[in-house]
Amino acid sequence: MLKINTDNLKKSHQLIWFAIDFLMLGLLIINLAFIIFDSVYGFEIVQNGLSAISPAINEFYRPIHNNFIVYDLAFVAVFLTEFIVRWGYAVKAKVYARWYFYPFIHWYDIIGCIPVGSFRFLRILRVISIIYRLHQYKVIDVTQTKIFQFFNFYYEAFLEELSDRIVIKVLSGAQDEIRRGSPLFDRIQNDILYPRRAMLTDWLSLRVAEAAREGYVPNRGALRSYLETRVDNALKQNLELSRLKYLPVVGPTIQETLEECVGDIVAHVIHQILEDLALSSNHAFIEDIVNVFLPEPDGSEEHVQNEALINLLTEILEAVKAQVKVKHWRENLP
Known part of the structure; x- marks a missing residue:
């Protein structure tokens, strides 16, 4: 059942307009009920049945039916x-940019006022618009009504079924294209990515430099300590290096010196690499990597289908299709 939020009603400062909305809503419901009853009364079988049940009511309503247009x-x-x-x-x-916009925007109010035939039933649109306006201002909450929840449940179920079928159809088409050796991948590489190779290089260069500055530079002390510890542990587990300690007099010293040197060299090399990546000079290095992954297209090379890649892509799409087929709306069934 609809509950009126009196607090939001007072805060809206449109109490008069909402009062008019509720009044019009009541009149519209009465009018629509009147229209439906008069339409049903128009059948002769209904008139005869009503006459048999209650002649007084039939006699009372007949002149109203004959002059229904006047009452409407x-x-x-x-x-x-x-x-x-x-x-x-x-x-x-x-409210609107031009004074004449209002009747065009609220066209359903005008058409519903035409007292002819099926146009009368368009007044239901006015009922919906009033309820929507009250819901929009949070005066009422239609989402808590059983009618809304009932129709919304089947509406969501319908949309899920429809969207699932469309997605599965699209994915199946993509699988067929991949199996037939679609030139899509070549077009993406040669026509889209390759012409923008310089832009990709610049973008990757900036991202790598930013990541190195923000990720490594503030934590290089901790990283150096970690690397030296790991190298020291690895060297201690090395059998050949451990034999040096058996050398007379200088063995332990040589072993310790080697461990410190190797740890320092590894940490220094990693440090220098990350320092270089954090500078704009990494552009040439990134460009070489991009050139490896996006080589210049050679028209003389034949297109070689990679069966492993094709199988991988089709299996991925098959897994996606299996997940799409799951009917989540059934989980909400009582």
Whole structure:
């Protein structure tokens, strides 16, 4: 059941307009119920049944049915009056850029006021618009109603089923393209990536330098200590180096000196590499790496299909399809 949030109603400073909304909502529900009953009453079998059950009610309603348009025009007059008042307020408050935008934006209010045939039932759009406006201002919360939850559940289930079928269809098409040896990968490499090789080199160079500055430079002391410890442990486990300590007099000294030298050399080399990467001079190094991965296309080379890569891609897509087939909406079923 809908609950009215009186706190948000007061905070909105539009109490009068919301009161009009609730009034119009009540009139629209009464009017739609009146229209539905009159439409059903138009069948002769209904008139005969009502006459048999309660002749007084049948006799009372027959003149109303014959002059239904008159009674409906009374509702239409109220609806049009409210529409004109809101239009005037929108013009005064400059809600829209032009004064004549309001009737175009609220076209369903005008069409619903046409007292002819099926146009009357379009007044349900006005009911929806009022409920949406009240929900938007958090005066009411339609998401907590059982009707909304019921329709939303099946709406989400329908969307999931539809989107799953579309995704599976697209992935199956991608698998077929890969199996047939689609030139997509060659086009990506030769037509998209290769012409932008210089841009990729600049971008990677900046990213690597930034990563080296922010990641290594503040922590180089800790990294050096870690490297020296790991090298020292590795050297102590080396059988050939451990035999040096058996040399008379100088053996232990030589072993200790070698351990310190090797540790210092490794730490210094790593330090120098990361220092170079943190500078703009890394551009040439990054360019060489990019050139290895994006060599200049040679038109004379034949396209060689890599069966292992094709199988890998198709298996990945198959796993994605299997996951897409999982029906999450069924988990919410009672």
